[in-house]
Amino acid sequence: VRALRPDDHAVVIRVVDAWWGGRPMADLLPRLFFTHFTTTSFAIEDGAGELAGFLCGFCSPARRDEAYVHFVGVDPRWRGAGLGRTLYDAFFALAADDGRDAVRAVTSPVNTGSRAFHRALGFVEEAIAPDYDGPGKDRVLLVRRL
Numbered sequence: 001v002r003a004l005r006p007d008d009h010a011v012v013i014r015v016v017d018a019w020w021g022g023r024p025m026a027d028l029l030p031r032l033f034f035t036h037f038t039t040t041s042f043a044i045e046d047g048a049g050e051l052a053g054f055l056c057g058f059c060s061p062a063r064r065d066e067a068y069v070h071f072v073g074v075d076p077r078w079r080g081a082g083l084g085r086t087l088y089d090a091f092f093a094l095a096a097d098d099g100r101d102a103v104r105a106v107t108s109p110v111n112t113g114s115r116a117f118h119r120a121l122g123f124v125e126e127a128i129a130p131d132y133d134g135p136g137k138d139r140v141l142l143v144r145r146l
């Protein structure tokens, strides 16, 4: 696991729609996440130095007890090998070191794989919020106590 870098942006936006099963996701990952959040975001590489997974997160500036994960993704070829858990473990440690006692994330109700993954990591589904991200954009609100 290493820190996310600005040059990861081009790699991620090239693969991210495919990693999400063809859903258009790239617009949700503007370059700002790869420039302003590099101290709280992680990448993981395969043996050839290719990006195998990434996590974009930050310690909330407004909610001093909380940290937030915006995105986590693992190359389909590497799924089920613990990379997602490894990325989250790095983030949990960082958030706890910064005095945070909870990590929040949201996901789509239809993303059953993401929901199961987050449950396996100790997240609780607090609610399914209708129109959370705009009309028709319902979201599952997830929290993991540290």
Ligand SMILES: CC(C)(COP(=O)(O)OP(=O)(O)OC[C@H]1O[C@@H](n2cnc3c(N)ncnc32)[C@H](O)[C@@H]1OP(=O)(O)O)[C@@H](O)C(=O)NCCC(=O)NCCS
Binding pocket: 019, 020, 070, 071, 072, 073, 074, 075, 078, 079, 080, 081, 082, 083, 084, 085, 086, 107, 111, 112, 113, 114, 116, 117, 118, 120, 121
């Ligand atoms: C969700 C995702 C990040 C999981 O990454 P991963 O590296 O395969 O996950 P891990 O191997 O670390 O799995 C950790 C735990 O979650 C469980 N898990 C992971 N994916 C799962 C799935 N699709 N269904 C059920 N459980 C799952 C694993 O069984 C494991 O549980 P265990 O440790 O108790 O055995 C990956 O599937 C992915 O990139 N999906 C597409 C993008 C996405 O939906 N991201 C999340 C929303 S932002």
